[in-house]
Amino acid sequence: MYKLIVSDLDGTLxxxxxxxxxxxxxxxxxxxxxxxxxxxxxxxxxSSAKIIAADLDLKDPIIAxxxxxxxxxxxxxxxxxxxxxxxxxxxxxxLAKSFDVSLNVYDENTYFTDKIADNVLKYxxxxxxVSQENQVEIRLIPDLYAYFSSNPHExxxxxxxxxxxxxxxxxxxxxxxQEAITVTSSWSSNLEIMHSxxxxxxxxxxxxxxxxxxxxxxxxxxxxxxxIPMLKIAGMGVAMANASDQVKNSANHVTSANTDDGFAFGxxxxxxx
Numbered sequence: 001m002y003k004l005i006v007s008d009l010d011g012t013l014x015x016x017x018x019x020x021x022x023x024x025x026x027x028x029x030x031x032x033x034x035x036x037x038x039x040x041x042x043x044x045x046x047s048s049a050k051i052i053a054a055d056l057d058l059k060d061p062i063i064a065x066x067x068x069x070x071x072x073x074x075x076x077x078x079x080x081x082x083x084x085x086x087x088x089x090x091x092x093x094x095l096a097k098s099f100d101v102s103l104n105v106y107d108e109n110t111y112f113t114d115k116i117a118d119n120v121l122k123y124x125x126x127x128x129x130v131s132q133e134n135q136v137e138i139r140l141i142p143d144l145y146a147y148f149s150s151n152p153h154e155x156x157x158x159x160x161x162x163x164x165x166x167x168x169x170x171x172x173x174x175x176x177x178q179e180a181i182t183v184t185s186s187w188s189s190n191l192e193i194m195h196s197x198x199x200x201x202x203x204x205x206x207x208x209x210x211x212x213x214x215x216x217x218x219x220x221x222x223x224x225x226x227x228i229p230m231l232k233i234a235g236m237g238v239a240m241a242n243a244s245d246q247v248k249n250s251a252n253h254v255t256s257a258n259t260d261d262g263f264a265f266g267x268x269x270x271x272x273x
Contacts, residue, residue: 020056080206103115
């Protein structure tokens with residue numbers, strides 16, 4: 001019997017306007033009414049995930065930074081955090097200087113960036129619509145390598161951004177033999193780097209253990225490469241229609257697209273409500 005439903009955000013629970021549709025909201029409410037537990041697992045920075053969790057009135061712990069942090073939204077405390085080792089983070093930031101890419105670097109609450117690119121503008125615009133306590137702190141630092149060399153931080157995720165996939169593939173190849181890190185992607189235009197033990201799957205497994213739930217009682221929804229591990233460990237892995245064939249082939253079930261209330265349709269198909 002399924003007990004816990006975990007959903008990715010971008011391209012999955014959220015539509016292309018970065019919103020949770022009314023039908024998906026109603027479905028989450030019905031999950032709670034019927035005794036199910038629900039959480040989110042996102043590559044976003046924790047402060048951004050918190051905004052969505054608050055909007056959905058979530059009580060169970062949430063997963064952010066691709067699994068690098070688990071935060072108990074009900075008790076307002078961090079349950080788990082795994083930063084990249086400092087020397088590895090600095091080496092990655094140094095490598096970035098050799099490529100024409102933009103960088104986003106996350107700790108728990110601060111979004112560091114070296115350029116104001118489109119993905120940063122999205123957060124800047126969102127900040128204008130929410131209270132100060134719910135804003136994502138954004139810091140523009142042109143030389144992130146120099147800054148973090150002098151100001152050590154617990155960095156949870158480093159993200160390379162480029163419209164040129166061949167550039168990102170070249171970086172991924174260079175980093176492929178680094179055992180202390182893991183490299184994945186949540187969009188065609190990015191690479192996401194975390195500690196080697198971090199993934200959405202490992203975080204979902206930790207969350208299930210915290211809630212005393214077996215993996216076979218999990219339903220996980222996702223649409224991109226970074227979701228594949230959690231789709232595979234769940235009793236039911238659900239891919240969105242907008243997902244790649246690689247993601248769909250890793251899932252047990254395919255629902256409709258994120259723009260067509262795919263989350264709600266998937267729950268209706270699997271849980272009959």
